Amino acid sequence: MTETTGSxxxxxxxxxxxxRRVRRALADVPRGERSEVDRDYLAVHGARSAGENIDxxxxxxxxxxxxxxxxxEAEIAVTVARLLAERGSRSAAVPGGLPEDWLTRVPPExxxxxxxxxxxxxxxxxxHSVISGCALAIAETGTIVLDGGPGQGRRLLTLVPxxxxxxxRVPEQIVGSVPQAFxxxxxxxxxxxxxxxxxxxxSDIELDRVEGVHxxxxxxxxxxxxx
Amino acid sequence: xxxxxxxxxxxxxxxxxxxxxxxLRANLTRATHTIRDKRAKAVTEIEDxxxxxxxxxxxxxxxxxxxxEYLLQLEAKVTEAGGxxxxxxxxxxxxxxxxxxxxxxxxxxxxxxxxxxVKSMATQEIxxxxxxxxxxxxxxxxxxxxxxxxxGDDLPSHxxxxxxxxxRTEIRDIFRANMARYGRxxxxxxxxxxxxxxxxxxxxxxxxxxxxxxxVSGANFMIAETGTLVVLESEGNGRMCLTLPxxxxxxVGIEKVIPSFRDLEVFLQLLxxxxxxxxxxxYTTMWTGTAAGDGPRTFHLVLLDNGRTDTLADTVGRQALRxxxxxxxxxxxxxxxxxxxHAYGSAYPGPIGAILSPQLRGTASEIDASLPYxxxxxxxxxxxxxxxxxxxxxxxxxxxxxxxxxxxHRAERAAMQAATYAMTHPAAYRAAEAAAIxxxxxxxxxRKLPLGPAKAWTETRDLxxxxxxxxxxxxxxxxx
Ligand code: SF4
Numbered sequence: 001m002t003e004t005t006g007s008x009x010x011x012x013x014x015x016x017x018x019x020r021r022v023r024r025a026l027a028d029v030p031r032g033e034r035s036e037v038d039r040d041y042l043a044v045h046g047a048r049s050a051g052e053n054i055d056x057x058x059x060x061x062x063x064x065x066x067x068x069x070x071x072x073e074a075e076i077a078v079t080v081a082r083l084l085a086e087r088g089s090r091s092a093a094v095p096g097g098l099p100e101d102w103l104t105r106v107p108p109e110x111x112x113x114x115x116x117x118x119x120x121x122x123x124x125x126x127x128h129s130v131i132s133g134c135a136l137a138i139a140e141t142g143t144i145v146l147d148g149g150p151g152q153g154r155r156l157l158t159l160v161p162x163x164x165x166x167x168x169r170v171p172e173q174i175v176g177s178v179p180q181a182f183x184x185x186x187x188x189x190x191x192x193x194x195x196x197x198x199x200x201x202x203s204d205i206e207l208d209r210v211e212g213v214h215x216x217x218x219x220x221x222x223x224x225x226x227x
Numbered sequence: 228x229x230x231x232x233x234x235x236x237x238x239x240x241x242x243x244x245x246x247x248x249x250x251l252r253a254n255l256t257r258a259t260h261t262i263r264d265k266r267a268k269a270v271t272e273i274e275d276x277x278x279x280x281x282x283x284x285x286x287x288x289x290x291x292x293x294x295x296e297y298l299l300q301l302e303a304k305v306t307e308a309g310g311x312x313x314x315x316x317x318x319x320x321x322x323x324x325x326x327x328x329x330x331x332x333x334x335x336x337x338x339x340x341x342x343x344x345v346k347s348m349a350t351q352e353i354x355x356x357x358x359x360x361x362x363x364x365x366x367x368x369x370x371x372x373x374x375x376x377x378x379g380d381d382l383p384s385h386x387x388x389x390x391x392x393x394x395r396t397e398i399r400d401i402f403r404a405n406m407a408r409y410g411r412x413x414x415x416x417x418x419x420x421x422x423x424x425x426x427x428x429x430x431x432x433x434x435x436x437x438x439x440x441x442x443v444s445g446a447n448f449m450i451a452e453t454g455t456l457v458v459l460e461s462e463g464n465g466r467m468c469l470t471l472p473x474x475x476x477x478x479v480g481i482e483k484v485i486p487s488f489r490d491l492e493v494f495l496q497l498l499x500x501x502x503x504x505x506x507x508x509x510y511t512t513m514w515t516g517t518a519a520g521d522g523p524r525t526f527h528l529v530l531l532d533n534g535r536t537d538t539l540a541d542t543v544g545r546q547a548l549r550x551x552x553x554x555x556x557x558x559x560x561x562x563x564x565x566x567x568x569h570a571y572g573s574a575y576p577g578p579i580g581a582i583l584s585p586q587l588r589g590t591a592s593e594i595d596a597s598l599p600y601x602x603x604x605x606x607x608x609x610x611x612x613x614x615x616x617x618x619x620x621x622x623x624x625x626x627x628x629x630x631x632x633x634x635x636h637r638a639e640r641a642a643m644q645a646a647t648y649a650m651t652h653p654a655a656y657r658a659a660e661a662a663a664i665x666x667x668x669x670x671x672x673x674r675k676l677p678l679g680p681a682k683a684w685t686e687t688r689d690l691x692x693x694x695x696x697x698x699x700x701x702x703x704x705x706x707x
Contacts (some may be wrong), residue, residue: 015314018481018532022295025540029292037285041278041493060506117520121471122437141499141507154521155470155512159463178507179492189453189488190308192518194466195495195511210425213371214432215463215510 043179045140050171053139054223057174060142064198066219076224080165081105083220084129087163092129093119095153102131102167115153124160130216131165132158135193136186140177143197144168144221147187155192164216166196170223254394255567259558265504266555266611272506273496282493284615287549290451290485291539297451297484298530304454308516310526315478317533322358325443325476328527329364332441332474339364342476343435345458345468346370347445348552349478349531351574352587355443366443367409367435369464371428378405395419406431432464442468442523446479447551448494449528452487455515456528459498459508469512475523480531482539482548494551501613502553534587543624547582549614556608556618562601571598578608582621590629599625 048056058068071079080102084092091111094103106112113119113127133151137144144166146152151167158164168174175181187193199219270276290297302312313328315321330337342359344350344366356366356377368377375393379401393401399419406413411431417423444465448457456477458465469475485494499508517526539545557563557577568576572594573584581602585595599622608618 014316014320017316018314018530018536019295019298021532021536022298022481022539025536025545026292026294028542033292035285035289035292037282037289039282039493041275041282041496042273045273045275064505064509125433125437138507143507148518148521155466156522159466159470178496182489182492187488189450189455189513190515192515192521193511193513195507195513196509197505197507198509210421213425213429213462213464214369214436214467 041179042177043183044177048139048176050174053174053176054170057137057139057142057168057170058221058223060139061144061198061221064142066142066198066221068221068223070223071225073225076102076167076222077105079222080131080167081107083165083222084110087129087218087220089128089163091127092131092165093124093127093157093161095130095132095151095157097150097153098131098133099151115157119157121156121160124156127161129163129165130157130161131167133167133169134173136173136175136181136184137168137170138176138178138181139174141197143178143181143195145181145187146194146196147191148193149191155194158194159215162216163218163220164199165220165222167222167224170225172225252565252567255564259560259564262504262554263558266501266558269500269504269506273500276500279493279496280613280615283497283551283613284549286485286490286493287551287614288546291482291545291548294481294484294539297486298481300451301449301454301484302530304451305516305526305528306454308454310454310516310528313527313529315529315531315533318353321353321478321529321531321533322355324529325355325478326359326362326364328474328476329359329441330362332525339440341365341367341435341439342441342443343367343369343432343439343468343472344373344442345444345460345465346373347443347478348574349445349480350443353478353531353533355478365409367432369432369435369468370460371425371462371464374428374432375401378402378409395421395424398424402427402431410434432467436464436467436471439468439472441474441476442472444468444475444477446477446483447498448491449479449484450486450488450491451484453515455488455513457491457511457513459495459511461503461509463510466510466512469514470522472523474525474527476527476529478529478531480533481535497613498551498553501551501555501611534589537589538583538586541586541624544582544586544621546616547579547586547621549616550579550583551614552579553613555611555613556616559607559611560602561605561607562603566601571601578602578618579616582616582618582625585625585629590625590632596629596632599629 058070061068069079069083084106089110091113092106094112094114096115103112132146132153133149135145135147135149135152146155146158148154152158158166175184175186181187196219199215199217273279305312313324315324329339329342333339340363342364344356346368350356356368359366368374375398379393379397396419399417402413402424403417406427409431411434413427414430417427444458446456447459449455450457456479458469460466485491495507495511499505502508514522514526517524535548538548554577556579557568560578563577571577571580571584573580573588575583581598585598588595590596590599602619602622604619604622606619609616612618
């Protein structure tokens with residue numbers, strides 16, 4: 001099609017022209033200028049022990065209306081089963097790589113749906129819950145980061161169901177602050193990431209905060225190892 | 228194709244109409260004050276706010292001064308990660324590119340008649356929805372506030388809370404009357420409780436998310452080093468749009484690039500606290516090109532100029548390109564509070580709109596020539612800005628530009644209209660303005676800000692030379 005050739009040519013020239021405009025606009029910038037950014041901000045706000053970080057994470061998550069639970073390794077299966085029962089869940093999605101021993105007490109009336117390529121968003125729309133791990137959690141901001149690693153899976157798994165049970169291993173998966181989340185090298189920038197701070201919310205109607213518009217309306221966070 | 232804001236009256240005229248709307252004013256006042264108070268708390272909670280502001284400003288300035296290099300790096304990384312990069316000189320070109328991509332998204336079948344959208348100021352700026360409509364493609368806004376605006380056939384009035392001028396009863400009526408026209412109708416007996424309204428929106432939009440083949444978004448940040456795009460949001464509609472459809476098209480201004488992944492540690496602290504007064508917004512999504520088995524299979528990035536390079540060429544005005552669209556400057560602005568967002572005649576209301584629109588579009592039109600006068604130069608916006616944009620400085624600079632362009636003619640008229648507005652607008656406005664000015668008079672003689680914990684703040688916050696009164700005075704002093 002001649003049309004394609006024409007638009008391809010104009011596409012190239014758009015790129016060249018914008019770059020030319022940028023360079024012309026920056027005529028005042030000395031060639032080879034290299035400025036350093038002063039990073040005088042703090043790496044972390046205040047000194048806290050590992051235990052205090054766990055408490056702060058729990059507090060901040062709760063302030064943004066997540067439900068926070070603590071569980072030892074031995075009780076994790078019971079905790080997961082209890083949370084599914086409390087929410088009246090009948091089905092739960094399970095990402096690949098989720099530790100099987102978290103699921104050993106799930107009652108038979110809850111159907112576990114292991115992730116597979118044919119688990120589409122349409123099918124997930126009928127699934128009540130999802131159980132996942134995480135990549136790390138940030139105490140100061142009450143934030144959980146998912147990066148699609150083992151036990152977290154594809155992004156839609158933790159998006160479409162209305163109830164998300166998210167397990168954070170503490171203290172090892174907790175960092176104190178946002179800069180620490182970037183410093184530890186735990187996050188691989190090129191993996192799809194979802195940062196979660198409390199359940200979905202809006203303040204668009206007269207600035208009243210309402211939980212749950214499109215993401216999971218119930219976020220249960222289990223701090224594993226903090227019994 | 229309809230240009231959204233074409234034929235807008237100039238600022239003083241539009242503001243006069245808006246200030247007469249009691250309900251709009253009441254909603255705006257309540258909203259801006261609520262956000263303002265909450266924000267102050269979120270900002271004072273961390274003691275290094277001033278250093279974060281300084282770093283945010285420095286990162287943005289550095290990027291802008293080497294913009295060509297970072298754009299090329301970004302392009303290479305996005306392409307490497309499986310994305311396709313397009314360049315658009317202006318709105319028309321961007322709209323043409325997006326329309327073409329939507330039509331080609333089903334392999335040339337030309338069957339796609341709708342796209343879902345996540346709130347984006349860039350697409351608002353270029354009038355993308357109208358352009359797509361002209362091509363027979365419906366663009367559905369999925370932010371609750373944008374949905375309200377779209378169903379109510381309205382223009383947004385605030386960057387962050389576009390439906391800030393609507394109260395809950397109006398929203399219920401809009402949902403009842405118009406949801407059925409676009410898809411799933413509002414539930415029977417819908418009340419005006421915010422939770423019920425949110426539930427109605429959830430059901431209405433879930434249907435659209437599940438069947439959408441194409442999504443259109445903007446982005447808060449683009450990382451040159453990795454090719455990663457970042458979207459911050461609250462409701463989860465962003466995650467839906469960025470995750471479920473097969474094709475994702477992101478339209479992003481060229482000034483949104485930042486050098487490195489690590490730079491996010493600054494902006495992920497500045498932006499949520501400054502915009503929604505939260506320690507962190509509920510959801511942030513980051514993606515790099517396409518990922519096997521996770522999310523869209525096709526990703527297009529449309530890099531938009533549309534006046535940004537003109538803005539960049541002005542060594543005083545280019546600081547406006549640092550803006551991270553937090554809307555803090557709106558919430559502290561006495562003029563915005565009185566006039567409302569619609570009066571600014573562009574996608575960018577409030578103080579940032581007053582300096583950005585005349586630079587992006589030039590000052591040829593009545594509204595753009597009058598925007599630099601839509602301020603009393605009280606300086607509250609500068610104090611609130613998380614990337615230290617000296618809005619009063621740019622306003623004064625742009626006033627000079629307007630005056631130089633057409634001495635004694637259109638510029639004078641714009642200023643006279645502004646002055647008329649100032650003299651006729653409600654006393655309540657003067658009170659707000661006076662309060663802001665009074666606050667500044669309390670400043671010590673060295674004109675540094677007296678903010679306790681934020682000592683380095685004053686490094687960036689040297690106040691510009693400001694008139695002691697309003698722009699009426701300023702005009703008198705500068706024009707015989
Ligand atoms: S100018 Fe500053 S305060 Fe206003 S929206 Fe932009 S970043 Fe926020």
